Amino acid sequence: xxxxxxRVGFLGTGWIASVYADGxxxxxGVKITALCNRHLDKAQKFNADHxxxxxxxxxxxxxxLASEKLDVLWICLPPGAHGGEAxxxxxxxxxxxxxxxxxxxLERAESIQRAVRAAGVQCQIGHxxxxxxxxxxxxxxxxxxxxxxxxxxxxxFFTNAAFPTWWRDPKLGGGQLVEQSIHLYDLARHLFGEPAxxxxxxxxxxxRRFPDYQVDDVxxxxxxxRNGALANLCAANVWEPNTQSVEMSVLCERVLVKFGKLxxxxxxxxxxxxxxxxxxxxxxxxxxxxGGTGYYAELARNLIAAIRGEEATRSSxxxxxxxxxxVLAIAKSSAQGGEAQRF
Numbered sequence: 572x573x574x575x576x577x578r579v580g581f582l583g584t585g586w587i588a589s590v591y592a593d594g595x596x597x598x599x600g601v602k603i604t605a606l607c608n609r610h611l612d613k614a615q616k617f618n619a620d621h622x623x624x625x626x627x628x629x630x631x632x633x634x635x636l637a638s639e640k641l642d643v644l645w646i647c648l649p650p651g652a653h654g655g656e657a658x659x660x661x662x663x664x665x666x667x668x669x670x671x672x673x674x675x676x677l678e679r680a681e682s683i684q685r686a687v688r689a690a691g692v693q694c695q696i697g698h699x700x701x702x703x704x705x706x707x708x709x710x711x712x713x714x715x716x717x718x719x720x721x722x723x724x725x726x727x728f729f730t731n732a733a734f735p736t737w738w739r740d741p742k743l744g745g746g747q748l749v750e751q752s753i754h755l756y757d758l759a760r761h762l763f764g765e766p767a768x769x770x771x772x773x774x775x776x777x778x779r780r781f782p783d784y785q786v787d788d789v790x791x792x793x794x795x796x797r798n799g800a801l802a803n804l805c806a807a808n809v810w811e812p813n814t815q816s817v818e819m820s821v822l823c824e825r826v827l828v829k830f831g832k833l834x835x836x837x838x839x840x841x842x843x844x845x846x847x848x849x850x851x852x853x854x855x856x857x858x859x860x861x862g863g864t865g866y867y868a869e870l871a872r873n874l875i876a877a878i879r880g881e882e883a884t885r886s887s888x889x890x891x892x893x894x895x896x897x898v899l900a901i902a903k904s905s906a907q908g909g910e911a912q913r914f
Contacts, residue, residue: 577875580605580639580665582632582656583647584617587670587697591645592621594868598875605639607632632656641665643878650750651675651743658686661694666878668871670697672753673891675745677899680892687888695874695884696891698757702869705836705861706758709821709828713762719824719843721763724802726819728752729810739784746786748773749898752806755819756901757886757894759794759802762821765893769794770911771901777809792901835862 577600581588584606595601603622607629608614614628629635636659643666646657650672657667667687673696674680687694700706712718728751737743744750760766771792778784791805810816819830827839840857841849849856876882900912 576600576602577642577878578602578604578640579643579645580607580635580641581617581645581647582607582635583645583670584608584614585647588645588647589617589621590867591647591668591871592617594865594871596621597868598872601875605629605635605641607635633659636660636663643668643874646670649737649743650745651740652737653679653683655682657683661686661690661692664690664692666693666874667888668695668697668874669888669891671757671891672745672749672895672898673888674895675742675749677892677896680895684888684892693874693877693884694888694891695870695877696886696888696894697870698754698761698886698890698894699866699870700754700758700833701761701885702866702873703834704863704866705828705830705834705838706761708838708861709826709836710762712826713823718826721798721800721821721823723800723822724759724763724804724819726755726759726802726804727816728755728806729816730806730808731810731812731814732808734808736783739781739786741786744786746773746902747806747808748787748790748902749895752790752804753894753898754817755804755806756792756794756897757890758819759796759804760890760894760897761886763796763800763802764798765796766794766897766900766914767797768911768913769897769900770904770909772905772909773902774905790901790905792904794897834864834866835860837861 603626606614606618606626609630611630618624618626618628644660645668647670653674773787773790775788778788788808794802817833821828825843828836830836838859873885877884904910904912
């Protein structure tokens with residue numbers, strides 16, 4: 572490993588950028604050297620709060636790209652605010668971390684995909700659900716076969732917040748289905764593979780009295796995957812005020828995994844036995860709680876390890892495109908009255 576630190580730049584310095592910056596602080600051989608926000612004062616405050624005032628601040632991305640020798644760029648922009656920055660960075664040989672969703676259209680997402688492939692750079696997508704300890708364990712069990720065949724996933728993403736102005740604008744945020752609950756859809760793909768057919772609905776039912784709230788606040792979908800597994804996923808921004816609830820159940824032939832919250836799950840190892848067999852043989856079902864924090868830091872660590880040639884990224888640019896394709900298909904299904912979308 573080179574003695575020179577990896578030089579990291581940030582485009583966008585909002586809340587999610589601060590979470591990633593704090594995670595990067597715990598990784599040896601990494602240094603945040605440049606920050607860009609069109610509001611320079613926000614970049615300067617971020618610099619003071621998270622970088623020890625050691626980074627150079629810019630209000631123009633092209634100037635930062637021309638002035639700095641970056642190894643990695645963290646792009647933390649609203650999905651509708653991308654304007655070719657990822658492609659420009661990739662063409663300079665800069666590795667990327669793109670906050671999800673990477674765009675609001677497949678055309679824009681595929682443009683980034685082509686640039687990443689052409690440049691041969693590493694690109695991690697900010698699907699942090701993939702980096703929790705329970706998901707890491709379950710993915711390994713599905714890979715080595717110890718979980719048995721994946722069968723069904725039920726998941727919900729419930730919130731109740733106003734969210735920033737850009738989030739409520741369909742041209743910048745895309746709505747809860749696309750911008751937020753994409754995490755659930757990406758995780759279903761991560762565990763079950765690619766979808767074969769899906770349908771769903773979304774609507775704005777509780778916020779119509781707010782003129783600037785122009786996106787969905789409820790959504791629900793059913794997906795059948797190519798391996799035969801099914802998923803029911805839903806989201807709502809009409810939950811308990813100022814709270815968030817992410818709950819999931821993943822059913823496999825030999826294990827049930829119940830997520831009471833994002834980063835903690837109970838593994839119930841029933842081994843595919845019938846209830847009467849368990850009762851007759853007086854068997855004890857093994858239960859294990861798996862949990863831990865720091866999944867944003869783990870996402871960052873995984874990307875840095877990939878750049879150093881030590882691991883593969885868990886959420887590639889292809890995942891960014893395909894998970895976007897899935898949620899856009901649900902949005903299209905809703906617009907067509909629930910018509911099934913085939914992949």
